[in-house]
Amino acid sequence: YFPGRPVVTNLLKSLNSWLQNQTADHISYKEFKETVDDMPQVLYAALPEGVRWVGCQGSQPHFRGYPCGVWTLFHVLTVQASNTGGSDPKEVLKAMRNYVHHFFGCRYCAEHFENMAKEGLNEVNTLISAVLWLWSRHNRVNNRIAGKKHHSPLASKL
16 A cells, blocks of 8 residues: 555565565564665665655654654555555554554554554444544544644644
8 A cells, every 4th residue: 555656665565575485583673674775686676865854844853754754654554545445444554553563663652552542443344434543543642742842833733
């Protein structure tokens, strides 16, 4: 469901193939990073250099950025699944939940997200309800952090 440019999706497909062929129970960060760094050798596969936040640019460099980009990606993925007729309404939500649980750097945020995800997820039984469930949780997070010191004043104007 990822709507990335072909060079990025090619890299992700190559990386997924590599991951599927792994037999070890654990892959070190070093090995994973080396593999990702070597992926550009695959024809038409690359990650963009640097990060330029456009829609998720905060009022200051330390606001919004990555967390906003993750939320945006999750919204895009649920809508894409809905538009393309995915078969499992919870497919994207499960992947998203696993990503946050295992890889999101802010552990407090990941724990809060997990607690929030437990609520009402069992009621998601259609692709549209997955889209709406995610929006309701995102709105809940925005309301909870509004006005806090780590929240960009610009975010409330979007």
